[in-house]
Amino acid sequence: MKIFPVKSIAEIDQYTIENEPILSINLMERASRRLFDVLDPIYRNRPFVVVAGAGNNGGDALALSRMLLLAGYDTTIVLLKSDCLSTDTALNLERLKHIRQSKVILYQSVEDLPSITSNHVIVDGLFGSGLNRPLEGKALELVQWMNELNVEIVSIDIPSGLMGEDNSGNNPEGIVKARRTFTFQFPKLSFLFPENHKYTGQWEIIDIGLHPEKISExxxxxxxxxxxxxxxxxxxxxxxxxxxxxxxxxLIAGSYGKMGAAVLSARACLKSGTGLLTVQVPHDTCQIMHAAVPEAMVNIDRSDLMFTEFPNLSTFSAIGVGPGIGIRSNAVKALDALLDSIGDRPLILDADAINIIAQNPHMKEKLPPGAILTPHPGEFKRLVGEWDNDFERLEKAKEFAAQHKVILVLKGAYTTVVLPSGVCYFNSTGNPGMATAGSGDVLTGIILAMLGRKMDAWKAAVAGVYIHGLAGDIACETEGEEALIASDIISSLGKAFINTK
Ligand SMILES: NC(=O)C1=CN([C@@H]2O[C@H](COP(=O)(O)OP(=O)(O)OC[C@H]3O[C@@H](n4cnc5c(N)ncnc54)[C@H](OP(=O)(O)O)[C@@H]3O)[C@@H](O)[C@H]2O)[C@@H](O)CC1
Ligand SMILES: Nc1ncnc2c1ncn2[C@@H]1O[C@H](COP(=O)(O)OP(=O)(O)O)[C@@H](O)[C@H]1O
Ligand SMILES: [K+]
Known part of the structure; x- marks a missing residue:
């Protein structure tokens, strides 16, 4: 699914209006009806306070209020006083006047506000995708009022005050903290940044039937x-x-005391379709690998403890390095030598391989084009330094990927695959149960198998993170978030592939 900047969404709205064709008021009605249909079963019989602004987000809120009233919900409307309601918002206000029970409070000061019980649901329709500056004055007051009530807030399209993309210069006090956000047609970029979860809460997409032609164009x-x-x-x-x-x-993985990482990665690689797998392991640990992963061949390092050498690379269709290798000087030298001989072979670097490169910046210049790096936030910070906010983190990732012509996989919720061209893929699968030791090692094995099958590097990264997250979701259905461990993700890989094909 595409994710658009909010200015493109406005273009798609307009195209839909002209080419479906549909009157803008009717498109608003359709969006609000679909929203009502979702809210109705969740909040049956609860009292509502709907907060509306002057733009079309407020229009949605007023249309929804009418639907709630007609369905018998106790509904109070708080409308931010404005001299310039949008045409469709004004029309929806007019339509409300024909409903006897409608109570519209024109907000001017806090004394106007209704009293709220813990049973109330607040609908936030103050601002949507048309927001163009941080909130101040009366709008800011209303947001602060909503946030301080400590009751369930549902945001329409986007929590009011949150920008669709870059919130670097925003005022955090002026953003609604919703329990749920129902967003129209597409997720907004800012929803995918960890720091904005406190505003969006759980979010869901509502399909409002925007024009497919324009969406694909x-x-x-x-x-x-x-x-x-x-x-x-x-x-x-x-x-x-x-x-x-x-x-x-x-697969070059593991060191004395960290063989679990190698075993998990190797198993995941075999369960993701590699034809043959050779694992390079320290001398003293080779029995572990033979016993734990009999399907894998083992190449035994002369070192008892760590990675210090590698076999002739020409035999291999892809190479994965990093899980559990440690950062001792012999491993550093071996990785440096490997980068000197890698040529343009497909490569994935994870964990300590990334830490080594972060500590030895000259190695960044040796990364072959199309290499995949899979840092978690700590590793990424070591690689590029601090960032002030998640938008900036993404900018840094784009810069790094472009400069070194590599693919970055920023792991976490909505794992982001950043290509050298600046194109970013955000993963839709995965769950907090995957925040457990070794789940990243599993991802390395999956992507390695895909690279080995000659998938383009970006395709292997994108498909790999999706399958990994889906296997985690399937495992979570039986294990739950607490009991889920990395091995459960591996056990669910079969189902994940079957469900995707
Ligand atoms: N288009 C469609 O067909 C459909 C649209 N839909 C809905 O419309 C929403 C987008 O509507 P929208 O563009 O009217 O934006 P919205 O956020 O309601 O208001 C923006 C207005 O507020 C103003 N303003 C901006 N920032 C401000 C600030 N900080 N403080 C104060 N004022 C500020 C700004 O005016 P300005 O002051 O800049 O002149 C602007 O006029 C979208 O989220 C979805 O819910 C759905 O119904 C589906 C069909
Ligand atoms: N809250 C979450 N939602 C989705 N995926 C998650 C979440 N937390 C962790 N993960 C996934 O789990 C993996 C953790 O990787 P990593 O931190 O490298 O683990 P390890 O180093 O223990 O192998 C990543 O793929 C990440 O995307
Ligand atoms: K809103």
Whole structure:
């Protein structure tokens, strides 16, 4: 699914109005009706206070209020006083006047505000995607009032005060903290940043039937990785395929005391379709790998403890380095030498391989084009330094990816795959149960298998994070968030592939 900047959404709205064709008031009615249909079963019989602004977000709020009133809900409307209501908002205000029970408070000062019980649901329709500056004055007062009530707030389209993309210069006091956000047609970029979760709460997309032609025509740099995107990226097997055509991958992972990382990565790689897997392990640990992953071949390092050498790379269709290798000087030297011999072979670097590169900046220049790096936030910080906010973090990632022509996978909720072109893919799968030791090692194995099958690096990264998150979601259904461990993600890989194909 595409993610658009809010200015493109306005363009798609306008195109829909002209080409469906549909009157803008009727498009607003359709959006509000779909919103009502979602809210009605969730909040049956609860009293509502609907807060509306002068723009079209307020128009949605007023249309929704009419629907709530007609369905018998106790509904009070608070309208921010304004001399210039949008045409459709004015029309919806007019329509409300024909409903006997409607109570519209024109907000001028705090004394005007209704009293609220803990049972109330507040609907926030103050500002939507038309917001163009931080809130102040009466609008700010209303947001602060809503936030201080400590009752459930539902935001229409976007929490009022939150910008759709960059909130760097915003006033955090002037943003609604919603329990839920129902957003029209597309997620907004700012919803995908961890720091904005306290504003959006749980968010959901409501399809309002915007014009598919315009949606496919307008280009964007941002995508939400859904099943369709992933399915189109995954290769099919032909009936004549054999293990020699499914890729021979090399995994360099583990060190004395950290062999779990290597085992998890190796298992995940085998469960993600690699034809053959060789794992490079320290001498004293090779029995662990043989016993834990009998399907893997083992290349035994001369060192008892860590990665210090690697086999001839020409045998391998892709190479993965990092989980559990440590950052001792011999491993640093070995990684440096590996980067000198890698040529243009597909490469994924994770965990300590990233930490080593962060500590040895000259190695950044040796990264082959298209290499995939999968840092978690701590590793990414070591690589590029601090950032002030998540928008800036994304900018830094785009800069790094472009400068070094690599693919960055920023892990976390909505894991983000950043391509050298600046295109960003945000993952839609995964859950907090995956915040557990070794789940990143599993991702490395999955992507390595895909790279080994000659998938383009960006495709392997995008499909890999989706399958990884989906396997985590499937595992979570039976394990729950607390009990979920990395091995459960591996066990669910089969179902994840089957469900995606
Ligand atoms: N288009 C469609 O067909 C559909 C649209 N839909 C709905 O419309 C919403 C977008 O509507 P919108 O563009 O009217 O924006 P919205 O946020 O309600 O108001 C912006 C107005 O406020 C003003 N303003 C801005 N910042 C301000 C500030 N800090 N403090 C004070 N004022 C500020 C600014 O005017 P300005 O003051 O800059 O002249 C502007 O006029 C969208 O989120 C969705 O809910 C759906 O119904 C589906 C169909
Ligand atoms: N809240 C979350 N929602 C979705 N995915 C998550 C969440 N927390 C962690 N994950 C996923 O789990 C993995 C954790 O990776 P990482 O921190 O490298 O773990 P480890 O180093 O223990 O292997 C990442 O792929 C990340 O996207
Ligand atoms: K809103």
């Amino acid at each position: 307008i280009t964007t740099s941002w995508y939400f990785i859904d099943r369709d995107i992933c399915r189109n990226l995954l290769p099919q097997r032909s009936c004549f395929d054999h293990k020699g055509t499914m890729g021979h991958t090399l």
